[in-house]
Amino acid sequence: MSDPLSALLLGLLEGLTEFLPVSSTGHLLIAQHWLGARSDFFNIVIQAGAILAITLVFRRRIRELATGLGDAANRDYAMKLAAAFLVTALVGLPVRLAGWELPETVTPIAWALILGGVWMIFAERMAERRGDGVHVTWTVAVLVGLAQVVAGVFPGTSRSAAAIFMAMLAGLGRRSAATEFVFLVGIPTMFAASAYAFLELWKDGGLGGEAWGDVALAFTAATVTGFVVVKWLLGYIKQHRFTGFAVYRILLGAALLLWLPAGD
Structure with a gap:
């Protein structure tokens, strides 16, 4: 398969x-x-493409927060978004500096998919028992930040899943409210991760070896596709649970463990 086609599919x-x-x-x-x-730069930059998509989807909400800081509710929400981001940065950066790298085999990802799917089913049912809260507390903000770090350390966990369900368990019971907060926190988180990866590559003199055409193609594909998916998901979760995604994770993880040779 050609490199551009591979990049397009990955995007x-x-x-x-x-x-x-x-x-x-x-x-x-x-x-x-x-x-x-x-x-790693390619992987993080195309994630930034998807984050650009969510920035476009939530552009009105972002503008409302940016221009409405004089309103107490907007200011409180913005401060909690900032707190969640700072927790992710302050905990996640030392992990990155310690030399953490993505796994080279699929097996640990398969297990993360399965365990994460089981946890999603359990967490959603537990969250529903706690009520339909819509207020973001400081506890929610801190735990969302920590959940993003955990998801970054264990690929297959899912940043959105870990953070959304952590928010729901911490009292932000309404799926739409938890999803919006987590998605908004993801904007500075992933843009910062992309900028950090760019600086690392630049310092190591690796920018010249990057296939920039492939990166641009994948970035564009991720942005367009991400925009469509987010618009669909925001409507879907108003009337549906996340159970279908949990079942998909479990089945995919099991299939990978069954079909892949040991050690892959």
């Missing part, structure tokens, strides 16, 4: 999976098992 896959609770990083690593490995 489409990123856009399809970044915001669904199925782990975009896990899917990309699985796909690259057959399509060929890509750099």
Whole structure:
């Protein structure tokens, strides 16, 4: 398969999976098992393409928060978004500096998909028993930040799934409210991760070796596809649980464990 076609497929896959609770990083690593490995920079930048999509989807909400800081409710919400981002940065950066790298085999991702799917079913049922809360507390903000770090350390976990269900368990019971907060936190989180990856590559002198045409193609595909997926998901979760995604994760993880040779 040609490199541009491979990049296009990976970009489409990123856009399809970044915001669904199925782990975009896990899917990309699985796909690259057959399509060929890509750099960490490629993976993070196409995630930024998907984040650009969500920025466009939530542009009115972002404008409302940015221009309405004089309103107490907007200011409180913005401060909690900032707190969640800072927790992710302050905890996640030392992990990155410690030399953490994505796994080279699919097996740990398969297990993360299965365990994450089981946890999603359990967490959603537990959250429903706690009520239909819509207020973002400081506890929710801190736990969402920590959940993003955990998802970054264990590919296959899913940043959106870990953070959404952590928010729901912490009291933000309404799916739409939890999803909006997590998606908005993801905007600075992933843009910052992309900028950090760019600086690392620049310092190491690796920018010249990057296939920029492939990166641009995948970035565009992820942006367009991500926009469509987010618009669909925001409507879907108003009337449906996340159970279908949990079942998909479990089945995919089991299939990978059954079909892949040991050690892959």
